[in-house]
Amino acid sequence: MPDPQILTITVLGVVLVPPVTYVLALRARISAAGRLAAIRDRLVDMRAGLDRSITPVGAFVVLASTVLTVVTGVMYALGRVVPHLQPLDWVVFRWIAAHQTDGFTAVMSVVTQMGNKYQCWIVSAVMVVVFALVAPRRRWVGLLVLGAMIVLQHYQQVGIADVIQRGHPPDSGGTFPSGASARIAAIYGTGLFLILRALGVSRRVWAGAWALVAVLMFVEGWSRVYLNAHWVSDVPPGWVNGVLMLLGFVFASWNLVPVRSRRPPGGVRAAPSGGRAGRSATARRR
Template identity: 35%
Template sequence: MTLIYASGVVAVLGPLLVVPWLVVRWAPAGAGSRGAGRLRGAVAGLTAAIGRLGAAAVVLLAGSAAVVAVCWPLGEALSRLEPHVDRPVFAYVHARRVEGWAQVNSLVTGIGDRYPLMWVTAVAALALALAWRRRRWWLPLVALPLQFVVEQYTQEILSRLVDRGHPPTDLGTYPSGGCARLLMTFGVAVTLFVLVRPISRRVLAALVTAPAVLATVEGYTRVYAEKHWLTDVVGGLIFGTLLTGVAVFALVVADGRVPPPLDPPAAPSRRHGYAMTGT
């Protein structure tokens, strides 16, 4: 039992220690990288061609497809670990279940279910629309329900592609939707709040850390409640992180907050369709 309780502590302390460091130290370095500069250039070109909303739609669709392309082979690889990782972990937890702790986990794991998060999505959309009333008030009303739909159907595509089965006690499969839904719902809500209310980097770190803690705790409870294999949870955290990043970036594009590229592309020639150089 000590190992099981220690895992619960790690599920809380891990993101509390790692995520603020990523936000404060790593994120600014990543934003100034060459790859980020190229991405800004591509977004600038898309925005010039089809507008902010069109560019955001392309980012969301292309990014979701890229997440599937990454998480499909990941799911196949994780499936091969079932005999060596998932079943031994399942047997270990099952043999050491404590009724009181099992009831707590069964209660807590409900925070990642679709129905409660539908209400969170609706309330957050209305509250943030009021906060955005002097700007694009409709953006929260579109972005929050849309993230819910995108997560659900992207997860469904992955579960059908991988089709790995489920534990003997429940129907949960790859990837863990509870982890991904928490990251998506609160990640997009936090982004909408930050876009309309400038805050310090430390406050931003705290706001980003909160959904991460919820997701890792959700992952722990899904395993203890015997709803998912351990590798389903690992896959769900990776899937949710990647898809949340795509949704957040699409939202930033839609609001016109992507910084311009350092070296803006030359304007195309009206006659020949390519950049002209002087001699």
């Protein structure tokens, strides 16, 4: 049996993270107001301009490179702050060591492998195949976008780790931020985005997908902390890294992914509001 306190943290995370993420994802789809709307519109216009001038593929390359540069800068800044949390890391490290049990450790040792490098690459290959089946005319997009994410995320992780030089517990000095925690969001999230955008799913399905990614992120990060594979302060920056890379790639590849149109029941397209059909109906009522 797992330690009661460890079990409580695990259950609370698995139970609470999905609904909270689901609600936040639904609300995030509501149009932003004021300055946020202006910033969003400028970014969309910029992307459209790049699409016209250097093609959508060229725009993706430029935007993905920009995302990598910005996110790496953010992670470097966090990497300079996190070592100051070392006293807290030691407290959590000792507490975890005192509450580990053989059975739960065996379970977590299996669960944590979903964030390992090669496992993520295998899952991404499956997602590329699924995307090719969903969007056969643009099957190459999945390979391009997920392939770029895998390569950039891997070498970014290696580069940051070499610069920050923060080692596994209880060593003092190479794996910041948590790469496994970042890969769940960056790779799994990007694959889900490609497939769901190609399918043209509803807002609720999108929210459910992000809730799934969020709970996988929690489980992966918590498993790394429980196994003392990372300092606790390595994991949240890993989540931040993965989410920022995911959001950046969603924006960069948005116009590359073909969207399957969804028609009303019966296959008849609804007339647009204020269109010719709407004006004719109004004239007849008069």
